[in-house]
Amino acid sequence: MEFKIKKDDFLNSFKKNNRIITKNPIFPILENIIIKVNQNTLQLTSSNLEIEINTYIDKKYFLFYKEGCITISGKKILNICRNISKNKELHFQLINKKMHIKISSSLFTLNVISHINFPIFQNITHLRKFFIPQKILKNMIELTHFSIARNDIRASLNGILLEYKDNCLYGVTTDGHRLSMYKISLNLNTSIFSIIINRKSILELSRILFSDLDLIQVKISNHNISFKINEILLITKLINSDFPNYSDIVLKKYQYCISISKNKLKESLLKTSILCNTTFKGVCLNFSKNLLKITSSNQENEKSYDSFSIYYIYENISFSINVFYLLDVINAINNNKIIISFNNPISSIQIQSNLQTEITYIIMPLKL
Known part of the structure; x- marks a missing residue:
């Protein structure tokens, strides 16, 4: 096996493979990456038994001399690439079962393992x-x-x-x-x-x-x-x-449908979450005429309170909810308005955006 390739052309593909590699004392070969080269393609393969990633580098990006296929330490290759300057050429050459990597005046000689025992997904028949x-x-x-x-x-x-x-x-x-x-x-x-x-x-x-x-x-x-x-x-x-x-679980009909400013709700939740219970992570949302009041308390009996105006014409109602679940939803929605829907008694809270109609979120209320 022998080929030459620019650092950036190699590293751009290699980093995608390397992300799924983890230390594996049971199957140490999984700490390696398969490097397979022929006159048309340079293929890099990595696996963690659950995921396999193959990246393919076209012949126009490397200089081919001799085909071959081996596995080599992903971590060591990454460290070598990180410590050489941009646009340097890497010269890979397999000599006497050792991979020689020549870079300008530097030479690295690494151990290799046969690819035969590397666990890859074989001959998958798609339905x-x-x-x-x-x-x-x-x-x-x-x-x-x-x-x-x-x-x-x-x-x-x-x-x-x-x-x-x-x-x-x-x-x-x-x-x-x-x-x-x-x-x-x-x-x-x-x-x-x-x-x-x-x-x-x-x-x-x-x-x-x-x-x-x-x-x-x-x-x-x-x-x-x-x-x-x-x-x-x-x-x-x-x-x-x-x-x-x-x-x-998805609500088809609901008694309450409330439009709320996403930014105001997020700001209020971030404030009240400071003193929420660290186990249940709950805050209480209290809806009354044109007002939303949010409260929280923790194990040390410390409390927080915040409120802001909303358009609300229903009867007074309240529920407790995991504040971080609600913040996850708020951060995912791009629109400035979110719509909260539920029935009474409250078994679930449904959250949507009037613009991102493709997404629906449901959070179960807390029973504190």
Whole structure:
């Protein structure tokens, strides 16, 4: 194996692979990256058993001498690249089972491991294939990811439900206390499907995606899903579990519907959250005629209070809610107005934006 490549051309792809690498004493080969080169393509592959990332560098960006395929330490390669100046040329050459990397007057000699035992997803047969604009997928993730549970015993809550039915694409996340639902009308020219993608993969995918309308290719098999984004291929395992029936939670009819300034509400919540209970993280929203009063108290019996004017014509009503769940929603919504809806008795609080009609948030009230 032998090739030459400019530092920036190599590092731009390499960093995408390196993000998913973690220290792994059980499978030390997973700390490595596969480097495979032929006269047309330089391919870099990394994996953490859940996610596999392949990046492809076209022949116009490197000088090819001899083909080959090995694995090499991702951390060491990254440290080498970080400590050389911009636009330097890296000369990779495999000699006597050692990788020699020549950079100007510097020479690095690294151990390599055969790629044969590197765990990669093999010969995936896809059942469905479709194309989707990057922007839609990226928006879906950014507007819903914070409701994904972390290491919940219920496996289905540890990812995002991606569901296609009735020419609509849904992205739904929940941790059992709140729910985020993204819905958009879209003809994907494929049959209906309902899959759950794990949280780590979704966040990594979001980092790779751009906010443009370029199409990406999505392939779904029984146990995996792949996303082809320009020169990057991300493959990940699906979560094999049943997602909760989210449609029953969404309010179709409601008794109360209140429009509130997002900025005023956020400012008030940030103030009152200072003295909220550190265990329950609750604040109380008290609605009375044209006034919203927000209160909180903590374990030391310290209290906070804030209020501001709103348009409200219903009877007096109040509920407690996790302040940080509510702030997550406020930060996700771009519009200056948010709409809070609920029924009495209050079993759930639904939050929407009159402009971002594709997204719906639901937060369960606290019973303090």
